[in-house]
Amino acid sequence: MHAGGVIHIVKRHRYGQHHSEQFDTEKMHKSLVAACLSSGVPEGHAESIGRRITEDVVEWLQDKPEVTSDDLRRTATQYLRTHHPDAAYLYEHHRSTL
Amino acid sequence: MDIPSSLAIVALAALIHASFQLSISVLTLLSGHAIGAKRSQAKVLRLSWGFIAGVGVMTLLLLSFISLLLLHMFGPIEVPLVVWAMACGLVFGIGIAVWLFYYRKEKGTKLWIPRLFADHLTSRSKATKHSAEAFSLGLTSVIGELIFVIPSMLVSALVLLQLPSEWQLIGIALYVLISLLGLLIVVSLIGSGHSLSKIQKWREDNKGFLQFAAGSALVALGFFVYISKVVAEVSGAI
Numbered sequence: 001m002h003a004g005g006v007i008h009i010v011k012r013h014r015y016g017q018h019h020s021e022q023f024d025t026e027k028m029h030k031s032l033v034a035a036c037l038s039s040g041v042p043e044g045h046a047e048s049i050g051r052r053i054t055e056d057v058v059e060w061l062q063d064k065p066e067v068t069s070d071d072l073r074r075t076a077t078q079y080l081r082t083h084h085p086d087a088a089y090l091y092e093h094h095r096s097t098l
Numbered sequence: 099m100d101i102p103s104s105l106a107i108v109a110l111a112a113l114i115h116a117s118f119q120l121s122i123s124v125l126t127l128l129s130g131h132a133i134g135a136k137r138s139q140a141k142v143l144r145l146s147w148g149f150i151a152g153v154g155v156m157t158l159l160l161l162s163f164i165s166l167l168l169l170h171m172f173g174p175i176e177v178p179l180v181v182w183a184m185a186c187g188l189v190f191g192i193g194i195a196v197w198l199f200y201y202r203k204e205k206g207t208k209l210w211i212p213r214l215f216a217d218h219l220t221s222r223s224k225a226t227k228h229s230a231e232a233f234s235l236g237l238t239s240v241i242g243e244l245i246f247v248i249p250s251m252l253v254s255a256l257v258l259l260q261l262p263s264e265w266q267l268i269g270i271a272l273y274v275l276i277s278l279l280g281l282l283i284v285v286s287l288i289g290s291g292h293s294l295s296k297i298q299k300w301r302e303d304n305k306g307f308l309q310f311a312a313g314s315a316l317v318a319l320g321f322f323v324y325i326s327k328v329v330a331e332v333s334g335a336i
Contacts, residue, residue, distance in 0.1 A: 031134075037134050038134055043136065089298070089299060093206045097298065098209065098219060
């Protein structure tokens, strides 16, 4: 992780507003597990995929003090695609369903 | 118009209603969140059925309300042909609008509905934990696509008013049942263990076709009702 130890995720809102929040590994793990479960992956396997991808993403974040939530989602999707393409599809397009 | 033709028009209008995707998108999100939160399959199905019941009730209420409104405006006498012509024009116009605008031109299955409303439905589908909440989410989602379903409901209401009262009830039940077909298919797929990613992928891959089919069916419905009611009566009177 970078020198300060805390990574900030910049979230973009409608009408050009931004706000940032601290990176939460638990939140990322939960969303990855949810995508895997929705794609029919058994619970234990979903947990292990979620853990592995979260570790990969934390490693990717090492030298980055601030990233956007879109970057984070894109990167997590790339890693997830190698493990489970269907879950990666759901994770990537979650916000474009409605 | 005889009873079979009237019921056929109502069935076609309901099929067009069923082809609209907002409720299906909300159901997909709702099930996704419930599965992701590790709820049991029985709970996921209870939420889904609660949602479908909400959609059905709101569709029933809206169709009954439009019929009642028309009845109050024109009484038991024949609805003027100009109203039929206006309804056909609306169906035709919304059909063309569906061709042009129904889905947003970006990845995914985003629809042309107000973004604030879409955000509200998205956050509610995530927060829904009980069947009663799912029921009210179903009620709300029909309101969200009102602009697209109003034409088919209006034509159905006009057709239903011409039928004897017992057939009106059958017609309303037929409309509600057929309009829920898309949701019933999705819930049966979820119930039989199909993954949501496959369902969502299919929806995205075929969104162009669904948009074209819904728009074309609306144009065809408007044209058919215009010919079979307005033109037939005008030419009969000459």
